[in-house]
Amino acid sequence: KEQFNQISPSEFFYSNRDLAGFSNPTRSLYTAVREFVENALDACDQKGILPDVHLIIKAVDPDKPDPKPYILTVKDNGPGVDTEHIPLAFGTVLYGSKFGLKQARGMFGLGATMAILYGQITTNKPVVVKSSTDGQTQDEFEILLDIQKNKPVILKHTKKETSKQGLSVSICLEGDYSKAGSKIRDYVYETSLITPYATITFDDPKGEKFHHARFVKDIPPPPTIIRPHPHGIDVERIRRMIVESQFEIPVIDDIMIEKVRKDLGLSKKNLSFAAIMDKAKKKWKNLSRQVRVVVALMSFLKMDFEKLSKIRIEDLDVSNKKLSYWDFGDSQSKVVDIDPESPYYKQLTNTVQGEPLTTFLTKRFQRIGPTTAVKFAEFAGFKPEKRMGTMSNQELVQLSDSLQKFEDFQAPDPTCLAPLGEEPLEKGIKKFFNPDFTAVVQRPASAYSGFPFIVEMGIAYGGDIKPGGPHVYRYANRIPLLYDEGSDVVLKVVNDTDWGRYKVKGEPPFIIISHICSTRIPYKTAGKENVADRPEIERELRLGLQFLSRKLAAYMSKKGQAEMAKKR
Amino acid sequence: KEQFNQISPSEFFYSNRDLAGFSNPTRSLYTAVREFVENALDACDQKGILPDVHLIIKAVDPDKPDPKPYILTVKDNGPGVDTEHIPLAFGTVLYGSKFGLKQARGMFGLGATMAILYGQITTNKPVVVKSSTDGQTQDEFEILLDIQKNKPVILKHTKKETSKQGLSVSICLEGDYSKAGSKIRDYVYETSLITPYATITFDDPKGEKFHHARFVKDIPPPPTIIRPHPHGIDVERIRRMIVESQFEIPVIDDIMIEKVRKDLGLSKKNLSFAAIMDKAKKKWKNLSRQVRVVVALMSFLKMDFEKLSKIRIEDLDVSNKKLSYWDFGDSQSKVVDIDPESPYYKQLTNTVQGEPLTTFLTKRFQRIGPTTAVKFAEFAGFKPEKRMGTMSNQELVQLSDSLQKFEDFQAPDPTCLAPLGEEPLEKGIKKFFNPDFTAVVQRPASAYSGFPFIVEMGIAYGGDIKPGGPHVYRYANRIPLLYDEGSDVVLKVVNDTDWGRYKVKGEPPFIIISHICSTRIPYKTAGKENVADRPEIERELRLGLQFLSRKLAAYMSKKGQAEMAKKR
């Protein structure tokens, strides 16, 4: 007999930690650094705080050979995390604050907890999290993970005074700094290049300090969540949007009646039905939707508050224009007709049948105006006033397909994106590579599957750059990607380029930098190592690289001429 | 204020379905085929049934252009799934029967549910599962997924008579057969090559039938779960093994007392304490562990059954040799001393303190004999009789590290693996490629991180093979891998080979086939597209390829001489 089991997501990622970048002590030390540093930068970005991030790696016993236990600590001056969220944020997999559609480094709710998990299973030590959200009180937690249940186990929790806001997380994990060290140092300076407004300090196990002070003072605006774009839609997403947009008939209990009386200013008075309706008409503009629905129901029931408290609404059948209720006084069900001519009819049907299609489109999606909404309705084969609550399953699919196929929607809104910008990118390249030649370009915003993205690229030659190029530096949402370049879309584009055509022969000293920022980066793995070759992204990279390669060719040409001139 | 959310694993894979191979209609149609066919083959393998797998893909509306809805059905003659497990197996992510350590195609508990999820979000249609475990009654389920809750929603469940055992699963999903078709046809014949004892039929949307009859009658033995190997260990795994091996002090309630009386043959008699101990001594060999512990406790309490029913055991403090209990009669806690000279002392301490280290090793791991266990204890710095329940956290880490570092353990046991075999591999290559030259090799068993694996490879030249080689065919646990070869360890090894040295010039007509089978394939993604370059696996592939390349070189040399002779 087959033995079936349900495993928790932490159990899944524990058994398959390669999928999240924790395959061995070298890679794991690197990934743990990445996950904590990126959390610190995300937190500061979200609150508009110029980030100060301090990374410390110390060997527990420096004389032992690698791999061995290290203590990894990352401190930031960010907003910290509230007391009640700390154990879950760090002790639970698939728990986080970055699931919404916005440009952020984090997206899975997985990273910090995986690093802590890896530490725990290699050294049995709990994570220590210290957080202050107000610069006065600091929470200090010692947390172990219950991997089978995906729950934190709080070993210790103390509060004490502090003078600094921010968060510090510290784990003990088995790592191999002798192998991971150069990649970690690269990660640190590459992060500084793409995040010039952040100050990053790294104290390494050998006692060396790497200090990258911020060289730019303007911080990008905090990322904002945007509404979805129709091209990224599927039936599940539409269903959920309809459920959100639909309004339940409120339960008319004493609390509800009290609320209606209060909003109508009738808490103390016991007016007749007619007087109540009159008062409601006067106050209509300021009534909440819930109260309006109750008033509408009262209008059909022709009841005052006294009578209303003695019944319970059973069903609202819009198509047959019947409202049924249970009368507690007579202990039986009763039915009233709903007059479609009544001014309150619309209020009730809106509630049950949902919004009209055009309202659904303009309100729930980004950048759909009323004209486009009507045009789309025609294209999709629906009446513009079709109620969302009356869509059959077949019609939902028809709507979903049409939303993806309609060509006249505006492109996804890129104003929620925070690219680095051509000037800071050039500044960073010059700072770190001191090249003889630099060119940068920011491509116009584009989109894949409804997600807006912007590609920025840079090319540089000579100076301190080592031969053996092109050396490719890849970034996604300001995260340096240092592994698995072989299956990344950027390398595909670089390797497809015939560099000889651009007068670049042999393996000369030049670098290519690419940065893709989007509300959703299509990573190939949960370890965020490389980006999938979505056609739209590949296209922007190609166009960007062509543009830069021509500039490089022009430079190489001049350089070649200058050298020829010298020889003569 | 940051808004925190917990998402379910189905929600995670819904939002990140690229990670599981469902990135677009072309890829998704392929991956869905893969997941269902592999489930069918796993199920038959597990029960020693020669598999008959029938794959059907039909366009819902053949005249529409791709991408469009298809109905994908996979039927097998396997053992089916029991009624109570069907909704969870197909409607829940991270639910399955293949989490144990054995060679199987499935390992994540994800595949079938993801295919069903993709179908549902593109066409809003439920999955139809028909299953018969006895060839007499068939369950038919229509299931929708609650993606947010990771639960199945059963729309319909009927039972009817049937004459065939097996399972059929059918989904409606948006696919692109015009683009995925050739990969699906390749997948089918490549599966036949590596699973020669399976008959696979494919009815494609154009009405074509591809029939691959089995060409071998022997089915490999069903995969068996093996014990872990010390080299794959971590602290979490050791903790769990200790918890499993530890025995709780049984609760001594009336039910327990009744059981002890029954096992001692004293249900009817009310003997004195001394007489009970006497009887226990006589029956000792046949008493269960639970009963022995109760007898041991009674020996220290010096109580008969009557008195025993009036107390409750509170604590057993072995280090201080004290047993404390609550006396209901006097309403107070009492303590008795435990005499370490007593023959029952050992019984109690075993229970609380767990097994000795040497027993833990020989019983819980594969292939550790008593001598090796003692040698290891010395290496790790423990007394061989050290009780597992008395390990401190520091000692657990010391044990875990030592288990990974000790060099004198036997290699992991490969007898649980089911490689294809050199002869069937050669037969399959000849059947499908009709080459002029073929060579195959099965490398000796090896291991990575405590997981045993076997590499088998084949090389073939000429015949029906198209030029432009080497064409590389990769397999892992009998699954053909058709995507992302660029980041697969096999391509790394093939591309590192200087084919000119083996007299293979240009892009000649030759193929290389590799098959890795293991209790755990180190896939890089949850979509099972490519295999990570673990050093041990890479080494075996290199040695295998060297061996085959030399044989190819010898053939090319002969071939070259023969052609020269012809010219003269």
Ligand SMILES: Nc1ncnc2c1ncn2[C@@H]1O[C@H](COP(=O)(O)OP(=O)(O)OP(=O)(O)O)[C@@H](O)[C@H]1O
């Ligand atoms: N330094 C920090 N300051 C403030 N909040 C933090 C910090 N580190 C983590 N968090 C919070 O903890 C949550 C969980 O972090 P975690 O890294 O596990 O997931 P994530 O960042 O949301 O996604 P990803 O797995 O892609 O990194 C975050 O969403 C964030 O809200």
Ligand SMILES: Nc1ncnc2c1ncn2[C@@H]1O[C@H](COP(=O)(O)OP(=O)(O)OP(=O)(O)O)[C@@H](O)[C@H]1O
């Ligand atoms: N055709 C089938 N016959 C018998 N059992 C099946 C069949 N298909 C699926 N199952 C059962 O359903 C479970 C879930 O299948 P699913 O494909 O989701 O996960 P898996 O095969 O265990 O792992 P993976 O995600 O790696 O494929 C399987 O473990 C198996 O027990």
Ligand SMILES: [Mg+2]
């Ligand atoms: Mg994170």
Ligand SMILES: [Mg+2]
């Ligand atoms: Mg499966």
